[in-house]
Amino acid sequence: MEPFVKTQIDNGIATIAFFHPQGNAMPGIQLARLAADITSAGADADVKVIILKSGGDRAFCAGASFDELLSIANEEDGKAFFLGFANVINAMRKVPKLIMARIQGKAVGGGVGLACAADYTLATTAAAIKLSELTIGIGPFVISPAVERKIGTSAFMHLTMNATEFYDAQWAKDKNLYADTFETVEALDDAVATLAQKLATYNPEAMKLLKQAAWAGTEHWDTLLTERAQMSGSLVLSDFTKNALHNFNPK
Template identity: 65%
Template sequence: MNAINEGHVEFEINEKGIGTIEFGHPLSNSLPGKILNKLADTITQLGKDEAVKIIVLKSAGERAFCAGASFDELISIKDFETGKVFFSGFANVINACRTCPKLIIGRVQGKAVGGGVGVASAVDYCFATKFAAVKLSELAVGIGPFVVGPAVQRKIGMSAMSQLAIDATEWQTADWAKEKGLYTETFETVEAMDEAVDTLANKLANSNPEAMRLLKQIFWEGTENWDELLKERAAMSGKLVLSDFTVNAISAFKKK
């Protein structure tokens, strides 16, 4: 496991076959590349583990579910290949969720930004608290939510996704996200959400594994090209991040 100040990914599998994956980082769960790669690998690992019947994906802490990719890494990008690799981080997590044969329950306790919205969109069933507002902030720094866009669009539709992408500085509430289909249910407290997560996870752990695997395939029909699609999207952002406009926007953001 990485040192706590660099973030972490941990998992446990209980006797009922419920695999719980937790990721975290001190900076509002904004995730550097190493943590994103480990998260993707862990999702894939539990997907292949016959002892795992269902996966719960959660983040550490109380205030933020995920603030997206690491801003410190973003501002250090100086060449296209580095940029493409950087923006592939959340692509790898989204594709790991997509190809995982097990159903994934999302637990969103707080705000989700950028890649965090992408993760919430990539799980198969997502619970949230009333504090789990969402924002796609990429355009505000001269880029765009290109990598997470397909996952977000698949879950909430082009109209709602474009609203988030265009109005990049404004938060949308958890109730808005529920209305659009990102969250299946929202709760007043974390405790109430966790009770619902546990109830559904235990129910699914007793369901037919093969039926759930086939359901998952059906849910994700039409996304078979995403390995290449998300690479292309990462390249778009990798090129834009080097532009004068984006460099200046990031510099201005740093001074705030």
């Protein structure tokens, strides 16, 4: 399958789906399209609720494109690379529509950020999570505000410091990242569809105000996540990270 980002609107529900054959690891061009589609759906008067999902039956999202990470040659390119997920997270928090995330498989790095930036997240029991950034000499700085906001600083530090370990879906549910988990993708899809259909019948103004109330105090994130992208963009040029990337991908 070819990479894609696409939106389908049906009965007040906008389903935004993304896919990349490399474990749904997202290159910058797709992240830009994803942020644009989220913003567009949020501005569409016919849309009452948004579902965010990925294609394939394994990984939900393996983070940003490793190929692009390897190509970073200067701080400007580094900042642009890390702004990819920053822009998606900011789009998710700013749209006046509630966003549900459907997590069918493992989420790593930026994928965890997307799951945490959604207003309501449902997953399968196969949807383990990992923050592996420390292993290559950087940190999950761009996504950390969204992750900490969802699961708390202590749980965020557990994930970050145990950078080689996956934490299972039950752990994520216990930490309030997942509202519920399901044994099969079919059961997950039924639950997502059922709640989305209910939300599509509710008062849009009430849901808009609920979203604003829930995200109060994050108005500075445009600046904050840009600063975090700059921080990561500098670290990725360090000798430590260059050596780690070389060892991880010798070619």
